[in-house]
Amino acid sequence: MERATTHRLGVIVSGGFWEPYQALLPEFVRDTGIAVETLSGASQGTGPKTIGWQLEHGARIDVVVLSREGLDELAAGGRIRAGSDMPLARAALAAAVRLGAPKPDIRTRDAFRQTLLDAGTVVMPGSTSGLFVRDVVFPRLGITDRVRAKVLPRGTDSTAALAAGEADLALGPVSELVGQPGIELVGPLPDAVQLVQVFTAAIVDTAHRIAEARRLIAFLASSRAAAAIRRFGMEPAGASAKPA
Structure with a gap:
């Protein structure tokens, strides 16, 4: 299994937010100089393709982005840093x-x-x-x-x-x-x-690069991310994503 290296910000993203994330990541890296290594995984379910399984089996991750339902499962298992969650898109x-x-x-x-x-x-x-x-x-x-x-x-x-x-x-x-x-x-x-999923970012309890993780989450929740989110049929949900 591919793992994030210690000098990079480790991120794992579920399929529901994968496309806008991929569109936005180059701008974040260019503006901040923060190197990012990204894995993908399912928000819920069983087996090695899920985010939960990869965290349990040693993936070095600082930030997760997944459905609120999946995040709640991780939080219940003590895997999420308290107060770090931020809704990004519906x-x-x-x-x-x-x-x-x-x-x-x-x-x-x-x-x-x-x-x-x-x-x-x-x-x-x-x-x-x-x-x-x-x-x-x-x-x-x-x-x-x-x-x-x-x-x-x-x-x-x-x-x-x-x-x-x-x-x-x-x-x-x-x-x-x-x-x-x-x-x-x-x-x-x-x-x-209908089920409207809220894709949410949060910092993992074992994160090493907390300051960089906060910067990424703030960027993904900002108004700068709104256009990319809408391009893939979603609506921005971040606190700062709406126009003033």
Whole structure:
């Protein structure tokens, strides 16, 4: 497993905030001169692709960026520095189809339910969004045993399967669906089955570069980050991200 070196700021980011983070990181490094090494991981779930597993198995991380649900799990386990958390962006759940495929109707609860029943295979990440769809949405719609669904480790696994023709519909945070190759966004899920995730940054309890970690979090929550966040279908949630 790749590890952050001791002289770099170690950051691990979940898929929901990965694209805006990648767009913003060069500006932060250029302006501050702080070297950063970034890993990726799922906010929740099990196995080596999750942020929690990587922290438990020795990844040298100063800052985590993940869904609030995942952060709360880490905090409950004593892995987060108290008072260091900062919301960065909100992302609604959305659906996507393969590029060029007809876009199904998902505008209402009943239309979305029928789209799920009609789909050959539905894919979703085995993290916060996918767990919500599997454990809350499917039972709420009464279709738990009637949907051909696959829960894959990461959002990128879901979009790759959709692009390759291995699935007919992908569900996940809008930020994991916008701009991905070979797929096309359909739109947000209806309110009755919606989950708006708040992607949040925090400092790990074992962080070594606390001052640099605070600078990165402040930058990601600032108004300078807002345009990149919106470009990937999210809304800025940082305390200083809104225009004056």
